[in-house]
Amino acid sequence: QVQLVEVGGGLVQPGGSLRLSCAASGSIVSVRAMRWYRQAPGEERELVAAITSGGSANYADSVKGRFTISRDNTENTVYLQMNSLKPEDTAVYYCNADVQSDPLSYYKLRNYWGQGTQVTVSS
Secondary structure, eight states: OEEEEEEEEEOOOOTOOEEEEEEESOOOEEEEEEEEEEEOOOOOOOEEEEEEEOOOOOETTTTTTTEEEEEEEEEEEEEEESOOOOOOEEEEEEEEEEEEEOOOOOTEEEEEEOOEEEEEEEO
């Protein structure tokens, strides 16, 4: 089994910054793509940013230029640096990852979710 644990949420004023981190632990051979999603009240969960194991990243249009996703493969950890935060960024942020746990099968992956961390942008 694999666990994803997010930390770093909180309350911040508009224009401020927060950094989220998510560490994967457990039965891990390798962690492939890692992602951050968010879900605001009454809204569907949406993809915010994703990063491959090689470091290629992509972003939702709404966060381009403000958010940066990065990872530390030695620690199986993904980060989300959020700058110039806006009230509409308020949501629960979830970490998501594709994990190989079977050392005999490179292509056998399972998808895992973290428990979520609340980000509130308000004055």
